[in-house]
Amino acid sequence: DQQVKQNSPSLSVQEGRISILNCDYTNSMFDYFLWYKKYPAEGPTFLISISSIKDKNEDGRFTVFLNKSAKHLSLHIVPSQPGDSAVYFCAASGKSNDYKLSFGAGTTVTVRA
């Protein structure tokens, strides 16, 4: 039972434009949502997170939006850079399950020059 879903397996965007990655979840008990970037043969790199008490969190080029009523979150990367080409995972967690993270399957982002 996949509680976190990333329905777009891939995304191609031009350098300098906005990348928007989407993530949906089913468990209303989730309290935290995280985004990671992963290059091949490396560990995932933490990008940004948001708690359920907020609807937006911003860190540099990365902004995460949370819509609790729709059980949906998105990651905006502005502007997109060639180094952003990677696989992006969203993950969700809740205090009720000991903060265990449930991961989406990932979206591969390709930034075109």
Add this chain to the structure above:
Amino acid sequence: EAQVTQNPRYLITVTGKKLTVTCSQNMNHEYMSWYRQDPGLGLRQIYYSMNVEVTDKGDVPEGYKVSRKEKRNFPLILESPSPNQTSLYFCASSFIRESSYEQYFGPGTRLTVT
């Protein structure tokens, strides 16, 4: 530099030969986890620890053991490895507060069991 380290990075072993993968973090985090990543299955949690001497099973704990005797270290033990434990393993360390959750991964250990 804040980091999570794992050793070894690569390991080829034979069925039944006990092995330990070490994990250490220097961020004073209370929460640590082990994951395995397999093609088509994504990241799956093996074990986690919410603090020293507190460990619990994740989604795929069979065939693994862990210990948490000190806050910084969280070794993963395979008492009798089998080929189905061939995988890419990640250790992670987390900072969790009321309004914030950050998790940092190690570089990974690629294990092959023949």
